[in-house]
Amino acid sequence: RRIAEADSVAVIGLGRFGTSLALELMAGGTEVLGIDADEEIVQSLNGVLTQVVRADSTKTEALQQLAVDEFDRVVVAIGSDITASILTCSVLLGMKVPGIWAKAVTEQHALILEQLGVHRVIRPEAEMGRRVAHLVRGAAQDYIEIDRGYAIVKSAPPARLHGIPLGQTGLRKEFGVTVAAFKKPGGEWHNADADTVLSEGDTILIVGPTRKAEGFAQLR
Ligand code: ADP
Helix, strand or coil, rough: CCCCCCCEEEEEECCHHHHHHHHHHHHHCCEEEEEEHHHHHHHHHHCCCEEECCCCCCCCHHHHCHHHHCEEEEEEECCCCCHHHHHHHHHHHHHCCCEEEEEEEEEEHHHHHHHHCCCCCCHHHHHHHHHHHHHHCCCCCEEEECCCCEEEEEEECCHHHHEEEECCCHHHHCCCCCCEECCCCCEEEECCCCCCCECCCCEEEEEEEHHHHHHHHHHH
């Protein structure tokens, strides 16, 4: 069965990263074609992903046979075998797949993939390490840097925000950040607006320039 027409993604390399990615895509309702050279891995994901096939992704014919060129998005999640990663990306670029994502394990690996023309290069260890640094350092309960220098920080609201509508706190002017959303204990997330009144025990999402958002999250 061809699954390329629907909301679907092909994931090549089903190691820890590729499997986790594929399972999360499935959980979100996206159809996944998984490809790996290892028979045991293919067996273990059989029936779990929409389709799982054993193939060597460095071979053009293999990917053509699987109609991988009909996918809009293909993720190359091969890391440790850099040669296989590069060859696979090269095959996909030759097939003119419009959205090629690839995982890189080192800076040089990432550079080569970028030079080849891979559309989106991800470095999970490097990115996760950076992210955890921000969590370890400060009061942030969670942290996502959207781009270099701009972040979303999850934290507790500092005392100066308690009991006053957000619109009257002078937050944007004084601190250069915005509270985008909040959650009461045991409640759901809601978008914050000028009338939102926060209390101790709430959780907020602060949006702004990284230093400012982090600085604000440190306030008690
Ligand atoms: P992780 O660190 O996420 O576990 P790995 O790089 O160790 O990632 O795993 C990569 C996966 O890609 C392995 O399951 C391996 O069998 C698969 N793989 C490696 N080379 C090829 C290839 N040429 N064709 C298809 N799958 C491959």
